[in-house]
Amino acid sequence: MTKTLIRRADISEFGIYNDGGAIVLGFRLATVTSFESLIFQIDNIGSDQRCDQFGMYSEIDGKGIYGAVRRFDFSPEHLLLEVGLDPEMSCGHAFISIELPLNATQESLELVAKMAEVFRDYPVTTETPAMPFRKQ
Numbered sequence: 001m002t003k004t005l006i007r008r009a010d011i012s013e014f015g016i017y018n019d020g021g022a023i024v025l026g027f028r029l030a031t032v033t034s035f036e037s038l039i040f041q042i043d044n045i046g047s048d049q050r051c052d053q054f055g056m057y058s059e060i061d062g063k064g065i066y067g068a069v070r071r072f073d074f075s076p077e078h079l080l081l082e083v084g085l086d087p088e089m090s091c092g093h094a095f096i097s098i099e100l101p102l103n104a105t106q107e108s109l110e111l112v113a114k115m116a117e118v119f120r121d122y123p124v125t126t127e128t129p130a131m132p133f134r135k136q
Contacts, residue, residue, distance in 0.1 A: 003095040016111045023115050035060045042118050072119040074112050
């Protein structure tokens, strides 16, 4: 199981948007870590796309899965996102801390906070999500 800290300097691209009832957050990393890109997506409450039994969608280096995210917390004071993952579903990744860029807009920060809020409201599920990350 790995714990990873992604510092601001490690991020080459950062983006977040709200579209079609879902909030999508993405990172491309500039430095060598155990992965090059991360994407998180959560469907808003009341969205036609929302599937409570699956939880948050996450993607590491293009390999995605529902249900691997176990914790998604955002500290706006420190611009720190903390993501806990099921290591069996995410190729051994257990915990990722991400320092958001200092130039992130207020709107971006509000969307990250909204993602954390929506995630907290998701029901806990014991369903087995389909297709875990595949090791290559």
